[in-house]
Amino acid sequence: MQIWDVGTGQGFSQYLEHQKRAWSVDFSQTDPMKFASGSDDCSVKLWSINEKSSVGTIWNPANVCCVQFSASSGHMLAFGSADYKVYCYDLRHDRTPWCTLVGHEKAVSYVKFLDANTIVSASTDNTLKLWDLNKTSSTGSVSGACTLTFNGHTNKKNFVGLSVFDGYIACGSETNEVYSYYRSLPMPITSYKFGSIDPISGHETGYDIGQFVSSVCWRRKSGMLVAANSTGSMKLLEMI
Incomplete structure (x- = not known):
């Protein structure tokens, strides 16, 4: 990844740990010094602008297509995966997902927080899905949290x-x-x-x-x- 200074048009920092294509980068709105990246190397990397090395890594079973911080919490991160799932993590406890959302039939290309408790996901299965995080649990994959398919x-x-x-x-x-x-x-x-x-x-x-x-x-x-x-x-x- 490359960070650019929009005032000068010059790049000032590179982050080189991913081993394959990096698909997505997102800054935390509650902590603008922090950002996350998702890659075909099946990882999400957590970064601080002031550090050359990543400050954390989440390993995933499949390629990571997209990452998104919640606008209301610097601890909540969601990402879409090539294994058709959306994974949500509380970064204070990042060894296992806070919840896993199951329902898409192909790779999840985008995830967006509509609000603090609602996620929208896009997939190459021709659909968008709306997920209610209040209907999730940390006990395993969740399909009942999908409240609407577009x-x-x-x-x-x-x-x-x-x-x-x-x-x-x-x-x-x-x-x-x-x-x-x-x-x-x-x-x-x-x-x-x-x-x-x-x-x-x-x-x-x-x-x-x-x-x-x-x-x-x-x-x-x-x-x-x-x-x-x-x-x-x-x-x-x-x-x-």
Whole structure:
């Protein structure tokens, strides 16, 4: 991983312990000096900006695709795995998961805390799932904590992005579209289709086979969303 100074545009620190591709990095909002990374080497590494070496390692049975700190607690960390599961850890007791969420049928590509007790996960099984952490336990894998499954977008292969804001959930789709859901409704509330850009002329065309929306991010305290697709096109969208 590389940390950059956005004021100067210069990189100032590298962290080199992962043995394979690092998929995901997330900073703790309650302790901005702390961050976590997830990798294909089946580990989550915990870091302090002031330390060159990791301050902790969580080993997982399969590749780690995504990591996410809870915004309300610096001790709570969730990550998605290639073994179709979401693992939640209390970092004060990191030898075993606090809970393991089971229900997806393929790799979990993203996890996001919707609030202190609710997680949204995305998977290449074409679904998002909403999990109630109040219905979990540390005794083993939990499937009954899934309170809702969201269907409508297409996601069978690629990582298409996931972002949450004030109960709204946005994700990309392999149909070159952005989808938005609300936490209590299983079907999309709206969608937006990217136009296809011809790489030579720069003009939009109707041919977009193979293109997909790869990243989405809500702007805080607004209904605005930025989305990007696999050809490098970016759109700024607004909920009305």
